[in-house]
Amino acid sequence: xxxxxxxxxHAQATLASISHKLDDITTQLAQIxxxxxxxxxxxxxxxxxxxxxxxxxxxxxxGLERAGYFAFAHELGRVVDRVxxxxxxxxxxxxxxxxxxxxDTVRNFTQSDTLTMLNxxxxxxxxxxxxxxxxxxxxxxxxxxxxxKKGMGVMVALLKHVGRAADRIGKTPSEPPLVxxxxxxxxxxxxxxxxxxxxAPRRAxxxxxxxxDAPPPPHSAPTHAPARAPGAAALPEGYGPxxxxxxxxxxxxxxxxxxxxMIPLTLSDAHWQVIxxxxxxxxxxxxxxxxxxxxxxxxxxxxxxxxLFPGKPGVLVxxxxxxxxxxxxx
Amino acid sequence: MKxxxxxxxxxxxxxxxxxxxxxxxxxxxxxxxxxxxxxxIYQPGLLLLPFGVYRASDLVRPRRLTLPLGVDVRLxxxxxxxxxxxxxxxxxxxxxxxDILVIAxxxxxxxxxxxxxxxxxxxxxxxxxxxxxxxxxxxxxxESFAGGRIVVHFADVPIKCPVAPLEMTFLIDAFLTRRGLxxxxxxxxxxxxxxxxxxxxxxxxxxxxxxxxxxxxxxxxAVSEVDGERRAMHCYDGRTLDYxxxxxxxxxxxxxxxxxxxxxxxxxxxxxxxxxxxTKHHEHIFALGDATDVPTSKAGSVxxxxxxxxxxxxxxxxxxxxxxxDFDGHxxxxxxxxxxxxxxxxFNYDTEPLPGxxxxxGVGPFTLLEESRAxxxxxxxxxxxxxxxxxxxxxxxxDHRMSMAGKWSAA
Numbered sequence: 001x002x003x004x005x006x007x008x009x010h011a012q013a014t015l016a017s018i019s020h021k022l023d024d025i026t027t028q029l030a031q032i033x034x035x036x037x038x039x040x041x042x043x044x045x046x047x048x049x050x051x052x053x054x055x056x057x058x059x060x061x062x063g064l065e066r067a068g069y070f071a072f073a074h075e076l077g078r079v080v081d082r083v084x085x086x087x088x089x090x091x092x093x094x095x096x097x098x099x100x101x102x103x104d105t106v107r108n109f110t111q112s113d114t115l116t117m118l119n120x121x122x123x124x125x126x127x128x129x130x131x132x133x134x135x136x137x138x139x140x141x142x143x144x145x146x147x148x149k150k151g152m153g154v155m156v157a158l159l160k161h162v163g164r165a166a167d168r169i170g171k172t173p174s175e176p177p178l179v180x181x182x183x184x185x186x187x188x189x190x191x192x193x194x195x196x197x198x199x200a201p202r203r204a205x206x207x208x209x210x211x212x213d214a215p216p217p218p219h220s221a222p223t224h225a226p227a228r229a230p231g232a233a234a235l236p237e238g239y240g241p242x243x244x245x246x247x248x249x250x251x252x253x254x255x256x257x258x259x260x261x262m263i264p265l266t267l268s269d270a271h272w273q274v275i276x277x278x279x280x281x282x283x284x285x286x287x288x289x290x291x292x293x294x295x296x297x298x299x300x301x302x303x304x305x306x307x308l309f310p311g312k313p314g315v316l317v318x319x320x321x322x323x324x325x326x327x328x329x330x
Numbered sequence: 331m332k333x334x335x336x337x338x339x340x341x342x343x344x345x346x347x348x349x350x351x352x353x354x355x356x357x358x359x360x361x362x363x364x365x366x367x368x369x370x371i372y373q374p375g376l377l378l379l380p381f382g383v384y385r386a387s388d389l390v391r392p393r394r395l396t397l398p399l400g401v402d403v404r405l406x407x408x409x410x411x412x413x414x415x416x417x418x419x420x421x422x423x424x425x426x427x428x429d430i431l432v433i434a435x436x437x438x439x440x441x442x443x444x445x446x447x448x449x450x451x452x453x454x455x456x457x458x459x460x461x462x463x464x465x466x467x468x469x470x471x472x473e474s475f476a477g478g479r480i481v482v483h484f485a486d487v488p489i490k491c492p493v494a495p496l497e498m499t500f501l502i503d504a505f506l507t508r509r510g511l512x513x514x515x516x517x518x519x520x521x522x523x524x525x526x527x528x529x530x531x532x533x534x535x536x537x538x539x540x541x542x543x544x545x546x547x548x549x550x551x552a553v554s555e556v557d558g559e560r561r562a563m564h565c566y567d568g569r570t571l572d573y574x575x576x577x578x579x580x581x582x583x584x585x586x587x588x589x590x591x592x593x594x595x596x597x598x599x600x601x602x603x604x605x606x607x608x609t610k611h612h613e614h615i616f617a618l619g620d621a622t623d624v625p626t627s628k629a630g631s632v633x634x635x636x637x638x639x640x641x642x643x644x645x646x647x648x649x650x651x652x653x654x655x656d657f658d659g660h661x662x663x664x665x666x667x668x669x670x671x672x673x674x675x676x677f678n679y680d681t682e683p684l685p686g687x688x689x690x691x692g693v694g695p696f697t698l699l700e701e702s703r704a705x706x707x708x709x710x711x712x713x714x715x716x717x718x719x720x721x722x723x724x725x726x727x728x729d730h731r732m733s734m735a736g737k738w739s740a741a
Binding site for chain 1: 486487488492493496522523524527528529532536549550552554566567581595596597601604623624625626627661663665675677683687689690691692693724725726727728729733735736
């Protein structure tokens with residue numbers, strides 16, 4: 001039971017080791033804290049920059065949307081979709097085989113002189129209605145016109161080429177589709193090949209009506225929508241399609257009476273007490289009161305409110321008081 | 331040393347503590363956050379908890395860990411506020427003085443207000459999902475549901491997350507379909523409003539959703555009484571709805587502290603200037619989040635957008651400059667529609683929810699007022715964002731003012 005000298009050095013060593021470990025931990029903690037604060041600082045600096053960048057992107061995209069790019073891309077998507085659904089892989093392969101021929105044709109058609117000629121022909125087609133009917137003599141007389149003479153020359157040359165092409169097609173029955181189209185156009189025969197029929201306008205796909213043309217929502221029963229009630233006197237301006245005033249300052253007691261007559265409802269003093277309270281509450285609180293609030297504010301039991309304004313007291317009180325329709329956010 | 335006291339450490343109070351601690355010098359301003367418990371609940375998760383998406387432990391974190399370093403945290407029940415002497419009186423008799431008070435006391439459900447609701451059938455055939463144990467009990471009830479009529483209703487506006495009852499209806503429809511019970515069940519959505527959708531554009535675009543999902547809507551159904559024995563819910567106009575399972579969103583009210591202190595309206599919500607967020611009672615008292623009476627949704631997104639305006643206004647108030655009327659009522663909500671799809675709405679005091687793309691015009695990835703998978707993924711991904719970015723008072727790359735960019739407004 002005397003002192004315990006052999007254990008003392010041991011305890012001192014333990015303490016020293018603990019103290020060393022504490023030092024280590026403290027250093028490590030300081031390092032972790034430094035890293036964390038660097039991260040915090042980074043996020044802190046980055047947040048406003050991200051918002052700035054985001055604002056820029058939003059502005060740019062908004063500009064594109066207003067210019068109609070997204071609506072255009074959307075419609076283009078439909079066009080591509082229609083083409084994809086109408087063409088089989090076989091059709092695309094054959095089209096691919098003929099791509100050089102197609103491009104050649106396009107190039108020939110888009111030479112400036114050809115375009116000028118086609119343009120004039122197209123113009124003449126527009127005026128076709130106004131052209132005088134020509135008899136046999138008229139035709140002969142017109143034949144003297146130098147422009148007509150030139151035109152007839154071109155037509156004859158064209159016919160010659162068409163005839164030559166038709167001749168060639170007759171000898172090579174396995175001609176690719178594009179030439180067969182020429183054959184169909186020039187020589188008649190068994191009707192257009194399948195893929196040409198696909199090119200013709202198909203039954204119009206029902207296209208979703210643009211949002212802006214959406215009809216007014218049918219969310220108000222007709223009997224409670226005075227604007228649409230049969231035989232209703234025309235309401236003054238300022239009413240929305242749901243029969244609620246869009247601007248509460250345009251309300252008059254006469255309006256409330258007129259609206260009540262359409263419900264139909266005859267307004268008693270009890271009704272007026274509720275209506276007047278609802279108007280003053282809306283002016284003070286900035287929102288249409290709910291049924292419970294009307295009940296305690298106007299001092300009328302909820303059951304009595306249902307008796308005064310049958311079926312939907314909250315809605316009817318708001319309508320008659322000329323304040324916004326009570327509702328949720330959706 | 332001056333004192334700023336934040337009452338409530340929910341979404342709004344926590345974000346305000348984070349932002350103000352960063353802005354106010356620690357040498358001159360002490361910030362104290364007061365709450366009665368240490369449980370911060372991720373409330374949007376309560377909607378998905380009954381369907382097994384989350385466990386309760388996923389949705390709860392200690393408030394101390396969500397609050398910043400450098401603020402005093404006082405976890406104690408408050409008795410009342412003395413606005414004359416600017417003091418918080420705690421239930422244990424102690425007091426806390428303030429130079430500036432921020433009210434972020436939120437709102438609570440009061441099922442006791444509806445006669446019979448908490449009677450015979452409570453938590454047996456009647457379930458709320460706005461509380462953690464309510465949502466868990468509903469999950470258990472759905473697990474053992476074998477078919478019948480489910481009624482989803484809410485007592486009256488305002489409620490937190492006004493779209494939640496509708497989402498719950500959609501999710502129950504999807505749940506029963508997956509379990510092969512849908513053809514043995516009827517789903518009824520009872521609302522005290524004029525219809526499931528009350529805004530013109532939303533009605534036009536989404537009106538078909540309920541018919542398509544074969545959900546019956548009982549509109550203008552203001553509940554007067556619930557008979558738990560007979561499983562019947564009565565309306566003031568004499569209608570009665572029988573149910574096998576009633577999912578209720580009870581009446582909402584402001585905090586009892588607010589009511590006891592005479593700071594609230596009839597329902598206990600604090601009358602607040604809707605653009606500056608200063609209370610109408612007192613120039614040194616500000617309010618945000620669900621606790622106020624401002625006419626926009628009671629939602630976390632609103633508290634977040636308000637926090638930006640309110641932080642700026644408190645700094646201006648301290649500096650003696652006029653407050654900025656900058657809050658526009660901006661709210662932004664995902665709406666689960668079941669089958670792994672969701673809607674998104676973005677609106678403010680003046681603009682009803684419109685269709686379009688969000689946040690990038692034309693690109694999205696979220697679709698406004700239109701169901702999509704991307705929206706559902708956004709809703710699920712939001713939990714991480716909530717705990718780590720939103721509550722930390724970090725800036726999201728979305729402005730607190732609502733933007734018309736990307737919205738297809740009515741021509």
